[in-house]
Ligand SMILES: *[C@@H]1O[C@H](CO)[C@@H](O)[C@H](O)[C@H]1NC(C)=O
Ligand SMILES: *[C@@H]1O[C@H](CO)[C@@H](O)[C@H](O)[C@H]1NC(C)=O
Ligand SMILES: *[C@@H]1O[C@H](CO)[C@@H](O)[C@H](O)[C@H]1NC(C)=O
């Protein structure tokens with residue numbers, strides 16, 4: 522869909538004329554689900570989080586004592602003609618039989634991974650599964666369907682290598698572990714949140730570009746360089762007929778109330794309803810434009826689809842764990858998302874890409 526922008530108007534016209542209008546898919550209509558509104562829908566959430574065995578403590582808001590439940594009851598409604606089909610776990614498992622999907626990235630990838638596990642598991646309660654972890658890769662296998670859902674914790678996508686001088690982040694080399702990525706049918710990448718870390722939480726001592734090892738570097742330059750390295754890897758290694766690749770855009774945080782016209786708010790504390798759309802008052806995170814531009818200009822075919830979740834998630838100041846997560850009451854998590862919640866919508870969009878937008882490179 523994103524790459525249709527590159528098609529000449531004539532080709533586009535031919536494509537459209539070639540189809541019975543009734544059969545035109547979202548992708549053909551240029552469906553853009555990234556703009557829209559959250560609407561109250563009492564049939565949500567898509568599952569009861571108490572019945573999902575895959576949610577870790579830090580995302581398990583209801584179990585950790587969060588009392589309000591309205592934040593669970595919103596459905597994303599894209600603007601215009603774009604229709605988002607409700608996630609159906611049974612359909613996913615059946616259509617995805619024998620296949621595997623891997624999320625590669627940081628804790629936001631983990632958040633989406635666990636949401637997908639819940640969506641699948643709760644669609645067929647009691648379904649058999651097993652769970653393994655080898656190195657940084659966790660795998661859950663739903664054995665009746667041979668469906669594998671995996672997570673590779675890899676926060677920068679480029680290599681981070683322990684050497685004699687210290688830990689070196691190598692900006693022009695894609696993770697040595699990328700061979701494991703190629704053994705999947707669907708890949709969902711994400712990198713963003715760790716690039717601005719410094720001090721004790723910065724997990725590298727040097728950053729290397731070419732032969733040069735530096736103590737530090739402009740972080741936006743580093744981020745761009747790494748994304749370009751990743752894009753080259755995609756161009757070189759990914760055959761879009763074999764592997765569907767998605768890139769999950771910036772997941773927004775809510776520590777600055779000025780963004781949603783509550784300048785006194787320093788966090789998402791006690792927020793219980795979304796910002797009303799369709800326009801978020803705050804600016805888009807600057808890194809979003811970088812991600813979009815690199816994927817648009819540096820990936821030389823339709824190999825990557827953006828999973829553009831930034832704008833829709835910006836409205837959801839109400840859906841973070843706050844004190845019902847990582848810090849057990851003493852801290853304020855306005856970065857991750859409660860499960861059930863917003864990451865279910867990210868997966869709902871992924872579901873639509875995989876099974877409902879069959880123009881260019883859908884699975885079915
Ligand atoms: C989900 O999909 C299955 C298989 O296509 C279908 O039988 C079922 O009715 C669907 N569930 C819902 C809630 O739509
Ligand atoms: C998990 O399931 C897979 C697929 O059925 C199987 O190959 C593997 O041996 C199982 N692992 C464990 C630990 O049961
Ligand atoms: C994509 O770009 C790479 C260089 O980055 C080139 O080697 C490759 O042939 C290109 N592939 C296609 C399909 O154009």
Ligand SMILES: *[C@@H]1O[C@H](CO)[C@@H](O)[C@H](O)[C@H]1NC(C)=O
Nearest residue numbers: 713716717740741744807808
């Ligand atoms: C890092 O922080 C700066 C200043 O807030 C911001 O402009 C930049 O976009 C951030 N970069 C990344 C990759 O997060």
